[in-house]
Amino acid sequence: MTMSSLSSNPYKGTRDWYPEDKRVQNYIFKVWRETAESFGYEEYGAPLLEPIEVYAAKSGQELVNEQTYVFTDRGERTVAIRPEMTPTISRMVAARRQEMAYPARLYSIANFMRYERPQRGREREFWQLNLDLFGVESVLADAEIITYGAQMLKRFGAKNSMFVIKINNRKVIDVMMREYLGLDEVGAQLMVKLFDRKSKISTEEFRDQAIAIFGQEAAPAGLKKISELLLTKDIESMPSELANHGAFGELRQLFVELKKTKVTNAVFDITLMRGLDYYTGTVFEFFDTDPENNRSLFGGGRYDGLVGLFGAEPISAVGMAPGLTTTELFLKSHDLLPDMTSTTEAYVITLSEELRDQASKLANDLRAEGVRVELDITGRKLDKQLKTALKKKIPFLVFIGHDEVEKEVYTFKDTTSETEHHYSFARMVGAIKDRRRNGEDDLDTLFG
Amino acid sequence: MTMSSLSSNPYKGTRDWYPEDKRVQNYIFKVWRETAESFGYEEYGAPLLEPIEVYAAKSGQELVNEQTYVFTDRGERTVAIRPEMTPTISRMVAARRQEMAYPARLYSIANFMRYERPQRGREREFWQLNLDLFGVESVLADAEIITYGAQMLKRFGAKNSMFVIKINNRKVIDVMMREYLGLDEVGAQLMVKLFDRKSKISTEEFRDQAIAIFGQEAAPAGLKKISELLLTKDIESMPSELANHGAFGELRQLFVELKKTKVTNAVFDITLMRGLDYYTGTVFEFFDTDPENNRSLFGGGRYDGLVGLFGAEPISAVGMAPGLTTTELFLKSHDLLPDMTSTTEAYVITLSEELRDQASKLANDLRAEGVRVELDITGRKLDKQLKTALKKKIPFLVFIGHDEVEKEVYTFKDTTSETEHHYSFARMVGAIKDRRRNGEDDLDTLFG
Numbered sequence: 001m002t003m004s005s006l007s008s009n010p011y012k013g014t015r016d017w018y019p020e021d022k023r024v025q026n027y028i029f030k031v032w033r034e035t036a037e038s039f040g041y042e043e044y045g046a047p048l049l050e051p052i053e054v055y056a057a058k059s060g061q062e063l064v065n066e067q068t069y070v071f072t073d074r075g076e077r078t079v080a081i082r083p084e085m086t087p088t089i090s091r092m093v094a095a096r097r098q099e100m101a102y103p104a105r106l107y108s109i110a111n112f113m114r115y116e117r118p119q120r121g122r123e124r125e126f127w128q129l130n131l132d133l134f135g136v137e138s139v140l141a142d143a144e145i146i147t148y149g150a151q152m153l154k155r156f157g158a159k160n161s162m163f164v165i166k167i168n169n170r171k172v173i174d175v176m177m178r179e180y181l182g183l184d185e186v187g188a189q190l191m192v193k194l195f196d197r198k199s200k201i202s203t204e205e206f207r208d209q210a211i212a213i214f215g216q217e218a219a220p221a222g223l224k225k226i227s228e229l230l231l232t233k234d235i236e237s238m239p240s241e242l243a244n245h246g247a248f249g250e251l252r253q254l255f256v257e258l259k260k261t262k263v264t265n266a267v268f269d270i271t272l273m274r275g276l277d278y279y280t281g282t283v284f285e286f287f288d289t290d291p292e293n294n295r296s297l298f299g300g301g302r303y304d305g306l307v308g309l310f311g312a313e314p315i316s317a318v319g320m321a322p323g324l325t326t327t328e329l330f331l332k333s334h335d336l337l338p339d340m341t342s343t344t345e346a347y348v349i350t351l352s353e354e355l356r357d358q359a360s361k362l363a364n365d366l367r368a369e370g371v372r373v374e375l376d377i378t379g380r381k382l383d384k385q386l387k388t389a390l391k392k393k394i395p396f397l398v399f400i401g402h403d404e405v406e407k408e409v410y411t412f413k414d415t416t417s418e419t420e421h422h423y424s425f426a427r428m429v430g431a432i433k434d435r436r437r438n439g440e441d442d443l444d445t446l447f448g
Numbered sequence: 449m450t451m452s453s454l455s456s457n458p459y460k461g462t463r464d465w466y467p468e469d470k471r472v473q474n475y476i477f478k479v480w481r482e483t484a485e486s487f488g489y490e491e492y493g494a495p496l497l498e499p500i501e502v503y504a505a506k507s508g509q510e511l512v513n514e515q516t517y518v519f520t521d522r523g524e525r526t527v528a529i530r531p532e533m534t535p536t537i538s539r540m541v542a543a544r545r546q547e548m549a550y551p552a553r554l555y556s557i558a559n560f561m562r563y564e565r566p567q568r569g570r571e572r573e574f575w576q577l578n579l580d581l582f583g584v585e586s587v588l589a590d591a592e593i594i595t596y597g598a599q600m601l602k603r604f605g606a607k608n609s610m611f612v613i614k615i616n617n618r619k620v621i622d623v624m625m626r627e628y629l630g631l632d633e634v635g636a637q638l639m640v641k642l643f644d645r646k647s648k649i650s651t652e653e654f655r656d657q658a659i660a661i662f663g664q665e666a667a668p669a670g671l672k673k674i675s676e677l678l679l680t681k682d683i684e685s686m687p688s689e690l691a692n693h694g695a696f697g698e699l700r701q702l703f704v705e706l707k708k709t710k711v712t713n714a715v716f717d718i719t720l721m722r723g724l725d726y727y728t729g730t731v732f733e734f735f736d737t738d739p740e741n742n743r744s745l746f747g748g749g750r751y752d753g754l755v756g757l758f759g760a761e762p763i764s765a766v767g768m769a770p771g772l773t774t775t776e777l778f779l780k781s782h783d784l785l786p787d788m789t790s791t792t793e794a795y796v797i798t799l800s801e802e803l804r805d806q807a808s809k810l811a812n813d814l815r816a817e818g819v820r821v822e823l824d825i826t827g828r829k830l831d832k833q834l835k836t837a838l839k840k841k842i843p844f845l846v847f848i849g850h851d852e853v854e855k856e857v858y859t860f861k862d863t864t865s866e867t868e869h870h871y872s873f874a875r876m877v878g879a880i881k882d883r884r885r886n887g888e889d890d891l892d893t894l895f896g
Contacts (some may be wrong), residue, residue, distance in 0.1 A: 005506060005755050006539070007499070007758070008539050008542040008758040008760065009543070010539075011499060011527060012523070014496065014497060015495065016541070017491035017493030018492055018544065020491075021493075021494055022491050022492050022493050025493060037791050037792065038818075038819075038821065039821070039822070039823075040792040040823070040842075042470075042471050042791055043471075044465055044470050044475065045465030046464060046465065047458045047573055048462065048496070048559060048573055049459045049561075050459055050571070054454065069521070071519035073517070074563055075457075077460075079459060081496070081529070091456050095457065095464065096466065101839035102826075102836065106467070107823060113496065113497075115522055125495055125496055135826075136800075137824060137826075138825070141825065144823075144825065175724060176759055189528075199465060205800075230505070248882065261812070309456070310454045311454065311456060342490060343485050343490055344490065345493070360708065367486045367487070370486075371486075372486050372488060373487070374487070375488070375592075376550060376551075377551070377586070377589065377592065378584060386552065388551070392490070392549045394488075417484050424536060
């Protein structure tokens with residue numbers, strides 16, 4: 001048992017969330033949750049593990065074969081730590097297909113794991129909001145989910161100019177690949193993957209791979225058509241044989257609905273594919289417009305076929321999944337993260353060991369009023385107690401000395417304004433609650 | 449890809465948390481969190497996986513070898529899904545040993561996995577609060593943690609008569625095993641495990657195994673001493689050669705402190721051991737007193753040696769870990785779970801498809817006032833929309849018809865009191881917010 005050299009580092013690709021980091025995480029979770037509930041979404045929870053088959057069906061080869069934490073359990077079952085939530089919530093809806101009330105609006109905030117090359121914004125254990133609407137076939141549901149995404153970013157204080165929403169539709173993609181570009185099923189699948197990687201590869205590489213998919217003979221005409229497509233900025237500027245196709249009906253209606261909910265920064269993007277195999281209609285992705293940080297924030301889409309895989313009647317579904325890390329990077333790069341102090345509101349400092357019981361009583365009395373109070377029970381000198389409170393960023397200090405106990409008037413210090421007062425118990429409670437109310441008002445202003 | 453027979457059941461030993469179950473979970477988390485923060489504890493988060501060595505050091509053989517979900521990752525590292533939090537938070541404290549402010553009061557609410565024989569109150573994936581206090585050597589810290597546990601149960605509405613807190617001390621256990629019963633180190637360890645299983649085995653089995661540990665010669669005297677010990681009800685009724693031992697000092701002081709914080713249902717129990725290897729001082733366990741449900745609720749203790757294993761200076765630590773499932777069973781058996789409706793406060797029902805945009809505007813206006821609103825966008829008949837809202841247990845219904853839109857007076861139904869009103873927008877908001885405030889007051893009364 002000579003274990004003195006155990007590493008104190010977290011496991012590769014995971015993070016330790018100390019209170020100062022957890023506060024930021026909790027702030028993001030809070031805004032996600034409040035926005036979701038304001039639209040009538042109800043929270044659910046789900047198992048950490050699923051049998052691998054749940055993902056093998058529709059999540060795509062790369063995710064299952066290369067990125068999933070998969071292992072054999074003690075009962076010889078092959079299980080995965082969930083790499084995403086969509087198959088799980090589809091399974092859950094299938095299991096209660098008959099009993100549930102439709103439309104079902106559901107959200108969860110949970111952790112996931114994937115093997116990823118560690119890089120900025122990508123960790124192996126990551127947190128996501130999942131927001132899904134089951135049982136509405138019309139694009140009104142797609143519009144609601146996208147509107148949620150825009151509202152959520154606005155609650156964080158984002159302006160329309162800070163993000164853009166790119167939208168496409170799997171039915172349109174299918175028509176484009178099969179009818180317009182003339183590809184067969186395998187060719188179409190390869191071309192979708194190629195479009196998906198377009199921003200990550202060079203123009204030459206894109207061209208070479210496109211030629212390989214078309215074949216030498218069909219390549220010149222195919223490439224010409226792709227160049228034309230890449231130049232289109234909206235549906236109406238598409239080649240007319242495409243723009244007039246019925247598959248564009250949903251897209252057109254979606255943009256009409258988004259205008260009604262004042263989502264004005266949504267654009268049609270024919271190159272947007274979304275990698276996962278289960279999408280069947282609308283797909284969309286939110287992007288940061290900051291040129292230094294021009295990354296995808298999050299995305300989602302319609303996946304009408306997934307619930308049916310679990311032996312239930314199919315049910316239409318549309319959803320999205322914003323991630324914690326990209327949201328945090330977005331908020332930081334646009335300077336939208338508020339200053340955060342400790343959740344603890346007051347630190348009780350005892351000036352003499354004899355007064356320990358009186359200090360403990362005062363702390364309990366404050367707690368009974370709903371105040372969040374830490375009591376120093378170390379018996380250390382004043383300066384050490386003070387240092388602890390300041391290091392923890394606790395906004396108020398209460399000092400208990402003989403004078404204070406006798407007169408029931410307390411030395412009360414506001415560490416943010418650096419002012420000192422001599423307050424009765426009731427005034428202290430009042431000052432602490434005023435600060436809490438002001439904090440909530442600040443948030444309300446953001447949300448207004 | 450013929451996957452039509454995918455099972456819709458959750459993975460063995462895990463649970464799907466549908467909104468009605470998640471509400472109960474969230475209520476318990478809320479009370480845990482509010483009580484923790486009222487004592488100045490700050491929330492942290494931690495990785496889902498840890499290298500197996502983290503547990504191998506001190507968590508005990510059974511937990512590591514038989515109960516842990518362990519696997520080899522793609523980088524050939526042997527990792528475990530966390531079966532408990534104490535080693536992780538000790539690692540985290542060790543990693544920031546120099547920078548942290550002490551005393552550090554830390555809590556987390558997280559999920560864990562262990563292979564357990566599935567039974568009532570035991571699932572393979574389970575949720576726990578972990579509450580730990582680092583950097584206070586005195587039993588004042590032990591008293592604070594135990595007081596937290598009692599306060600937390602009281603915030604749920606529990607009376608003192610509903611639970612009892614059994615307390616012991618590892619130093620006392622050591623003196624009892626080594627000096628009083630005369631066992632060697634191996635014998636003492638075996639006897640601790642035997643005491644730990646005492647309530648799960650028959651008196652004969654306990655006797656037989658005790659004899660095996662003592663050996664035939666020493667057994668008669670040893671058994672006599674154990675019978676005497678089992679009859680003691682408090683420290684003072686212990687055999688005097690034990691009661692006067694210095695090891696009892698901490699225990700005596702702890703009971704004095706608990707009296708000050710009005711924890712009157714704590715008792716000394718010489719048979720309480722706590723299985724984990726890392727405890728060094730006070731150990732305690734909360735028990736349900738309901739004879740039909742006479743189970744351990746949760747426990748904890750002092751573990752001063754754990755942080756030092758991670759290459760840092762040792763630091764004193766004491767903590768506890770209440771579980772979700774046992775807490776839920778306790779609340780149910782004592783009828784302490786409040787009725788819970790949906791988090792959604794209002795359901796907007798559209799009486800005619802033509803009014804869809806007006807209904808959508810009203811829903812958004814309510815949201816801007818902070819109300820949680822679900823809008824029915826299905827275009828279904830009135831009775832179907834109504835059925836959905838009632839099934840979801842949403843407290844208020846707002847009906848949008850031509851009359852309502854014209855007069856700006858809305859048909860507003862309270863589903864809990866089954867009353868119907870004709871309200872202006874402002875009165876609706878008022879009624880919804882009144883209900884919310886009353887709900888919070890109910891909770892405040894519990895907490896008072």
